[in-house]
Amino acid sequence: MTDAETNPLLTPSALPYGLPDYRLIRTEHYLPAFEAAFAEHRAEVAAITRVRSMPTFENTMEPLEASGRLLGDVARRFYTVSSADATQEIQDIDEALAPLMSAHEDAIQLDAELYWRIKTLHESLDALELEPEQRYLVERHFREMTHAGAGLDETAKQTLTALNQRLSTLTTTFEKNLLADSNDLAVVFRDASELDGLTAGELSAAAQNAADRGLDDAWVVTLTLFTGHPYLSTLTDRESRRRIFEASRSRGSRGNEHDNREVLQQIVRLRAERAALLGYATHAEYVTSDETAGSPAAVHDLLRRLAVPAAENARREQAALQAIIDGEGDDASFPLAAHDWAFYTEKVRAAEYDLDRTALRPWFEAERVLQDGVFRAATALYGITFTERDDLPSYHPDARVFEVHNADGSALGLFILDLYTRDTKRGGAWMNSIVSQSRLRDTAPxxxxxxxxxKPAVGQPTLLTLDEVTTLFHEFGHALHGLFATVTYPHFAGTNVFRDFVEFPSQVNEMWIYWPEILAGYARHFETDEPLPREIVEKLHASEAFNQGFATSEYLAAAWLDQAWHSLDAEAAAAAPDVAGFEAAALTDIGLDNPAVPTRYSSTYFAHVFSGGYSAGYYSYIWSEVLDADTVEWFRENGGLTRANGDRFRERLLGVGGSKDPLAAYRDFRGRDADIGPLLERRGLAS
Incomplete structure (x- = not known):
């Protein structure tokens, strides 16, 4: 055990911006720190509910927002590590912590006396003289506590708490299984010729992966979170492509100790039971009732509207790929399989656009993309600057710390970049906060x-694919949202907005990838410093809608699977549908059952919805893209990359965090509601 005197998690950090000193934090510090933070938070809330006078904003909402600071600090420090550097010890803590965290959250959210005080304030809102952020704070706390079940009777609350704790354990188990199975299924190659088509840097990374596993004369290809893999576009050996693809598809469904099928069936059943307890027909109805979409029907209408033309486009693309295969000669002809799609797509792209995207990596050296692309665009738009702070420690040696300043030189916050994959890091890409901004708490982000x-071997450059460049810009859009949100109350800090709005700022930030003055700065050959040739840039623009049938279909398939699982009522979910059969039926229902175009995530490795925060919400990406595409049109109509445009976007959208209804904030920025037309044009679906 540790106490406050020896536990660095229980004392304020001495580092700038409250950055935790991970050099001092050991794994045995976490659970005692959580226990102390739980107790402190409960005591703070109890002090609010013991007040004998009638509720006011000052005696209820302000102390509520001030409460839980220690718990928030400890949690953000721990979950940063548990997602990015999950050693076995950290995984064990995460597993033990899951039901404890769930129980504590329920103790606060379902507190009847606290709910009465907030409900009383909500009923008299019009009579209170509150600032807009204060009024919205009362509205959101009341809505969120009601949505969480605070209005239930005590027996129902006990049942709800048990469901929540069991779900927290299951979702943690799902993620743990997925990480273990992904590591086990990393594909080992014993002959370099099997990896023909990879660059020297990619081979170097595969060799390093093998060395890290203690394998001599071998190359190891680790798996990405999504179904496909970047290497499928360049590997000339069809058998190598098949091995990587099938390893990816089999995660969590091999009948071993990491099998996720029964886990996800239990998650679906318990979520349906919880929804029924809370008065909703399905988990999807429960989730969307407190999002901008409002209902599953609105989500389904959008997904079905897009699925038909997307599937038609994918079939046309498939025919073009099959023609390439058939044209290679009778002996080489075979039906196009899913693991062939990316490889032959590049052949079609080369034939139609004279463009080989896989050959562009020498122009996308990671440090240059970061400094002269991502950071430069942010400076041009918002005037902010970045200084690397080698003197500040992070949670892992690969995680780099940058100090961010506003145009006037004032301090804004810290940005940490953790670029490289490792066995202890979960798949995918994400943004999170270690410290959130709040005027009430006097904290910066x-x-x-x-x-x-x-990660290539020492001395080799990190050369990115175009998709990785896109991901870097995308995630930095989330970071900007977290840095710029300037609110009084921590409840609204950073990216604490509706789930189906949170992807909007990150998607908008992708527009600067091809912006001429930004592209010219970062897309330069790592050896010769020659810029990416103008004719290639023109071809990239010309091919932007290329392969969108596939890209849209694989995404929509995953979004529909999410909706299908979470549209089961409690009785149907209790039947524990066979996972493979359920997936097949769901994809047939929406017309996305093309074997050559697999879903972006199959259920057993769909971390977004079974271990992340996107259950019944994976539609959020396309929902937010309606706003994104419309916003890109606005920037183009108003001069593009200018400080005036950046300041307007920062002030009216990014800067409000969650302190305002997001669609109202969008109307304030755009002057109207979003138009779906630009999205349809972007994805080749307008006709």
């Missing part, structure tokens, strides 16, 4: 971006 780029 510390935000993190995580990617999973293969």
């Amino acid at each position: 510390v935000v993190v971006n995580n990617l999973n780029v293969p």
